[in-house]
Amino acid sequence: MPGTDAGGYHPLEPLACNKVNLNKVVTHWPDLLRVAGSLVTGQVRAYGAAAAGRPRGVGR
Numbered sequence: 001m002p003g004t005d006a007g008g009y010h011p012l013e014p015l016a017c018n019k020v021n022l023n024k025v026v027t028h029w030p031d032l033l034r035v036a037g038s039l040v041t042g043q044v045r046a047y048g049a050a051a052a053g054r055p056r057g058v059g060r
Helices: 010-016 022-027 029-041
Strands: none
Touching (some): 022 029
């Protein structure tokens, strides 16, 4: 709300101030659904989905 302090995102502040690139979301939607499905079914754990290395696609 205008005029109120949202509390901030602390260490995530640099990421939280960016805008969403909808073109990337649309382009990578099938991948996002696969990751979400794998997390829900337990085939992949969250730390496995966020594997080390350079981000690709929508992770950029």
